[in-house]
Amino acid sequence: MPKQKLGRTDAMRLLMEGQEALSQVESNGMRIDTEYANRMMAETQIKLDSMEEELKRDDVWKEWKKVYGDRANLDSNDQLGDIIFDKLKVPCEKRTASGKPSTDEEALERVKFPFIQRLVNRGKLYTARNTFLNGICEETVNGFLHPSFSLAIPTTYRSSASLPNSQNWPIRILRTAMLIRQCFIPRDGHTMVEFDLASAEVRVSCCYHRDPTMMEYIGRNHDYHKDLAMQCYKLSKDQVTKPTRGAAKGGFVFASFYGDYYVNICQNLWNAIDQDDLKRTDGLGLKEHLAQQGITELGGLGRNPIPGTFEAHIKGIYEDFWNRRFPVYSQWKIDWWEEYLRNGYCESLTGFVYRGINKRNEIINYPIQGSSFHCLLWTLIQVQKWLNGKRMRSKIIGQIHDSIILDIHLAEFDDVIAQVYRTMTVDIRREWPWLIVPLEAEASRSDVNWFRKEEIKLQAA
DNA sequence: GCCATCGGCGCG
DNA sequence: AAAGCGCGCCGATGGC
Numbered sequence: 001m002p003k004q005k006l007g008r009t010d011a012m013r014l015l016m017e018g019q020e021a022l023s024q025v026e027s028n029g030m031r032i033d034t035e036y037a038n039r040m041m042a043e044t045q046i047k048l049d050s051m052e053e054e055l056k057r058d059d060v061w062k063e064w065k066k067v068y069g070d071r072a073n074l075d076s077n078d079q080l081g082d083i084i085f086d087k088l089k090v091p092c093e094k095r096t097a098s099g100k101p102s103t104d105e106e107a108l109e110r111v112k113f114p115f116i117q118r119l120v121n122r123g124k125l126y127t128a129r130n131t132f133l134n135g136i137c138e139e140t141v142n143g144f145l146h147p148s149f150s151l152a153i154p155t156t157y158r159s160s161a162s163l164p165n166s167q168n169w170p171i172r173i174l175r176t177a178m179l180i181r182q183c184f185i186p187r188d189g190h191t192m193v194e195f196d197l198a199s200a201e202v203r204v205s206c207c208y209h210r211d212p213t214m215m216e217y218i219g220r221n222h223d224y225h226k227d228l229a230m231q232c233y234k235l236s237k238d239q240v241t242k243p244t245r246g247a248a249k250g251g252f253v254f255a256s257f258y259g260d261y262y263v264n265i266c267q268n269l270w271n272a273i274d275q276d277d278l279k280r281t282d283g284l285g286l287k288e289h290l291a292q293q294g295i296t297e298l299g300g301l302g303r304n305p306i307p308g309t310f311e312a313h314i315k316g317i318y319e320d321f322w323n324r325r326f327p328v329y330s331q332w333k334i335d336w337w338e339e340y341l342r343n344g345y346c347e348s349l350t351g352f353v354y355r356g357i358n359k360r361n362e363i364i365n366y367p368i369q370g371s372s373f374h375c376l377l378w379t380l381i382q383v384q385k386w387l388n389g390k391r392m393r394s395k396i397i398g399q400i401h402d403s404i405i406l407d408i409h410l411a412e413f414d415d416v417i418a419q420v421y422r423t424m425t426v427d428i429r430r431e432w433p434w435l436i437v438p439l440e441a442e443a444s445r446s447d448v449n450w451f452r453k454e455e456i457k458l459q460a461a
Numbered sequence: 462g463c464c465a466t467c468g469g470c471g472c473g
Numbered sequence: 474a475a476a477g478c479g480c481g482c483c484g485a486t487g488g489c
Contacts, residue, residue, distance in 0.1 A: 077484090079485095103468080104468075123469090126484095131470080131483060132482095155479075159480090163481095164482080165481045167473070169471080172471085258479095261475080360474095366478075366479085369473090
């Protein structure tokens with residue numbers, strides 16, 4: 001009988017070896033197109049200046065100046081909230097933790113002044129420049145960027161990255177993704193390759209709750225997010241676009257996994273339609289599509305949704321999801337929480353202990369989040385050892401929770417691809433028998449820069 | 462000038 | 474009964 005669960009010693013060794021391997025990743029660094037990055041710093045500044053000039057010709061800004069005079073500041077959310085909800089008399093429907101009117105994107109979405117929409121757009125570019133581009137430029141030395149990784153910070157036992165944070169570079173929005181990711185280029189004679197551990201948290205969750213329906217689902221290698229996009233937006237398989245699938249992934253699947261409630265979830269999904277401009281593959285907007293299906297209203301977001309509203313529709317899917325499809329997972333959550341209350345701590349399958357005062361959702365999520373990352377970390381350690389042992393020229397240059405980024409020398413391409421794939425999906429299951437579901441990986445290569453990606457076909461050796 | 466906190470936003 | 478998890482960084486704000 002193989003040892004199913006790992007202990008404290010295994011956990012400590014993983015941390016030690018992990019930090020050692022990550023140190024080498026830090027020292028390798030990522031090659032930066034500094035000429036491009038510097039040029040974009042200048043160009044985005046010019047663009048921002050002209051956006052600000054346009055904003056300052058608007059009547060709303062004149063109103064703003066009247067109230068705040070020389071202290072008027074486009075970057076002050078306090079002032080913005082005051083202008084919108086006090087002076088312009090827009091009703092406030094969302095507040096911050098401390099009770100002030102919220103001025104986040106969701107709240108501003110409801111404010112139909114062109115000034116506000118232009119301010120949101122300016123904010124996107126502002127963040128892209130001042131956080132991401134600037135962070136890259138500031139920390140680049142001799143054409144290479146060396147972000148730091150820490151295994152000691154996150155309460156989940158995942159990793160964090162800083163100087164700059166290399167785990168939140170834009171990818172979801174095309175324009176900003178392009179702006180930032182073109183900064184990253186392969187070394188001469190190399191290609192950048194990113195390996196993703198496919199649906200890592202869903203697979204790892206199965207090792208905890210062992211819900212037979214979900215395990216069977218994973219085994220069939222189905223596109224789960226797409227299935228839920230079809231259900232939530234009442235689409236047929238060939239009507240689901242990539243952004244629509246993405247909306248269901250973040251708005252329903254992950255939200256449900258993290259313990260969100262349907263009231264919030266249906267709002268996520270409804271907002272995404274306008275925010276991400278969701279359409280069918282034939283171009284029809286999803287609001288229009290839903291209207292054709294008989295759904296025209298979001299609903300009151302209350303206790304008993306009115307039949308025929310989007311809220312009632314999503315409530316049905318949510319209850320079906322937990323009660324009918326995955327009752328074992330549902331029961332596991334209850335049992336796991338109660339066991340934590342009895343013991344005062346819980347242990348992950350990778351040998352880590354979570355203790356202290358935690359909320360229900362936290363204690364359910366931490367071990368899954370942590371163990372998923374540990375699968376990636378174990379892979380990274382083994383690949384690093386293998387590269388060192390073979391004196392390969394290919395280098396690991398980064399890691400983002402469930403993915404690993406390499407700069408692969410072209411002469412070593414096939415070898416490295418096969419090795420990483422095998423380590424990530426096959427070897428790890430021999431090492432860790434608690435992994436009772438198959439693992440799968442996806443990979444892409446970037447020959448020119450990190451924005452231009454091509455899928456790599458992976459097959460078992 | 463330094464520091465902590467908050468709100469906001471980017472990613473998994 | 475409870476109701477979205479984890480990070481780091483930016484700018485504003487206010488206290489020292």
